[in-house]
């Protein structure tokens with residue numbers, strides 16, 4: 001029943017993604033990290049190869065991969081730079097609510113045009129006063145006849161500056177708390193949308209993160225996804241998928257850190273021999289590898305559940321916490337193995353360590369993911385067999 005072999009089609013896709021990472025991302029990863037510029041050219045090339053909208057069904061213009069295939073491809077794409085990989089993969093999170101809650105004609109109307117361009121989508125949930133407590137959002141979508149008028153601001157929005165499509169969460173009934181939150185698909189050229197501050201970040205530097213303002217943005221009923229009050233549930237279901245994605249990204253970050261560490265342990269000599277001869281180094285490499293194996297297994301399990309339409313909030317939250325905490329440890333240990341050479345700015349492992357930190361923060365901090373996981377366990381929601 002448990003089979004880790006890839007189908008010929010999966011093998012071809014993983015090799016395509018690996019080659020893309022090696023040839024298109026690796027040579028420029030440190031440059032993008034230094035300059036903090038958005039990787040538009042790379043997104044354009046990824047789109048041409050069918051690597052930008054991997055999980056979106058072919059009927060709406062995507063590559064139609066199942067979840068397991070999408071996550072394996074995600075790991076391959078994030079190996080050389082998870083910031084660029086994350087920009088390539090952002091549509092996985094930002095299109096999920098539309099795929100889950102949208103009517104057929106809405107999916108065609110909003111995802112179709114997006115898939116023709118390389119600018120992808122963004123997921124607009126967080127606000128300055130509503131981070132972990134996303135339900136406390138203040139952005140309103142007030143009903144006015146047949147239309148909704150949106151006012152408010154979102155912050156820290158990945159790909160928020162340029163994406164063609166916005167998946168927006170706003171409250172249509174503030175008196176109902178999270179049950180008053182609704183989801184809207186919003187094309188970028190809708191009047192009243194403006195981009196505010198672009199953040200300057202510690203890591204994930206090629207990932208563009210922006211404030212977005214909505215001033216009297218008028219939307220029609222066709223923009224409402226899944227009915228009034230369905231937004232928070234859709235946002236959380238999208239995050240289940242996003243958290244598995246972050247687990248796959250963490251596996252990529254860790255694998256790169258381990259490969260760099262093994263290379264250095266073979267090359268670097270001290271006390272007249274390679275440092276890889278010392279047992280203290282063996283133990284670090286062995287622990288790094290064990291964490292990667294476990295994280296990979298976790299995203300494969302959650303992906304397998306999603307492919308069978310099984311709810312996996314507990315598993316996704318657990319995987320996200322485990323793999324991102326592991327990524328922080330593994331990248332810190334990689335810097336330890338490279339020591340002085342790894343601590344210097346502009347080296348691969350110091351970038352990995354800065355990049356890993358964000359994985360513990362976004363798509364729900366690891367504290368919030370433990371809350372999700374713990375509450376789900378108490379509600380009896382984790383049953384694999």
Ligand SMILES: Cc1cc2nc3c(=O)[nH]c(=O)nc-3n(C[C@H](O)[C@H](O)[C@H](O)COP(=O)(O)OP(=O)(O)OC[C@H]3O[C@@H](n4cnc5c(N)ncnc54)[C@H](O)[C@@H]3O)c2cc1C
Nearest residue numbers: 123124125126131132156157158209361362363364365367
């Ligand atoms: C680079 C980057 C990209 C992002 N991209 C997006 C995006 O595309 N779309 C989007 O909507 N958002 C995005 N975010 C926002 C991200 O999801 C939030 O930063 C995150 O949810 C945490 O919110 P906060 O930063 O306001 O922290 P806070 O909620 O203020 O949390 C501060 C601290 O308190 C802890 N805490 C809070 N509540 C609890 C609790 N109940 N129990 C235990 N501990 C708690 C947190 O774990 C954290 O340690 C991004 C953030 C960053 C940094």
